[in-house]
Amino acid sequence: GNIADYALNPRNDAQSPLNARGVLLQSPIESGARAVFGKGVSIVGYPLDIFRNYTKIHRILCPVAIVHGTADEVVPCANGRALHSNCKRPYRPLWIEGHGHNDMPEREVMEYVREFVQALRKGGPDGPYDLGNRKK
Numbered sequence: 788g789n790i791a792d793y794a795l796n797p798r799n800d801a802q803s804p805l806n807a808r809g810v811l812l813q814s815p816i817e818s819g820a821r822a823v824f825g826k827g828v829s830i831v832g833y834p835l836d837i838f839r840n841y842t843k844i845h846r847i848l849c850p851v852a853i854v855h856g857t858a859d860e861v862v863p864c865a866n867g868r869a870l871h872s873n874c875k876r877p878y879r880p881l882w883i884e885g886h887g888h889n890d891m892p893e894r895e896v897m898e899y900v901r902e903f904v905q906a907l908r909k910g911g912p913d914g915p916y917d918l919g920n921r922k923k
Contacts, residue, residue, distance in 0.1 A: 807847075807849045808849055808850075808907050809849050809850045809851070809852065809878075809903060809904070809907045810847050810849060810850070810851045810852070811851075811852045811853075811854070811900060811903060812851065812852070812853045812854070812867070812870065813853075813854045813855070813891070813896075814854070814855050814856065814859055814861070814862050814866075814867065814888055815840065815853060815855070815862070815866060815867055815870050816838050816840060816862050816866055817840055817841045817865070817866035817867075817869045817870050818836055818838055818839050818840060818841055818866070819836050819837060819838035819839075840870060841869055841870065841873060844870050844873045844874055845873060845874070845875055847874065847875070847876075848875060848876070849876060850876045850877070850878045850903075850906070850907065851870075851871075851874040851875075851876060851877055851878060852878040852879075852880070852881075852899070852900075852903045853867045853870060853871045853874075853877075853878075853880045853881070854867075854880070854881045854883065854891065854896055854899060855867030855868070855880070855881075855882055855883070856882075856883045856885075856886035856887050856888060856890070856891060857882050857883065857884050857885060857886065858884075858885050858886055858887045859886075859887045859888045860887055860888065861887070861888035861889075862888060864882060867880065867882075868880075868882075878903055878906065881895070881896070881899045883895060883896075
């Protein structure tokens with residue numbers, strides 16, 4: 788598995804935060820219930836939502852890059868935006884205008900990945916990273 792799977796996996800909730808050099812999330816789910824029913828999902832549905840990633844994203848201690856299509860009808864872009872706003876160390880996101888869940892332009896995404904990896908390499912294992920926006 789990958790670090791994001793580990794950090795966001797409900798089975799690992801009791802474990803300590805996990806650190807890595809960087810994490811890239813493509814079209815991430817903020818919450819299973821919110822992805823299906825929208826932000827207005829009631830507290831009644833909370834216990835049934837096993838993908839409450841919005842409560843866990845802060846556990847990823849390394850820089851997080853997010854790629855999401857603005858026309859994504861499978862996992863609305865609002866999911867990626869919400870996760871990005873709650874990252875401890877957010878990297879400049881890539882919101883791809885007019886693209887959905889399965890039609891990301893490969894060249895644009897790969898260029899973004901290359902830039903992210905280069906930013907991580909510049910900083911070394913402990914930073915500083917050329918991230919554009921960083922939260923404490």
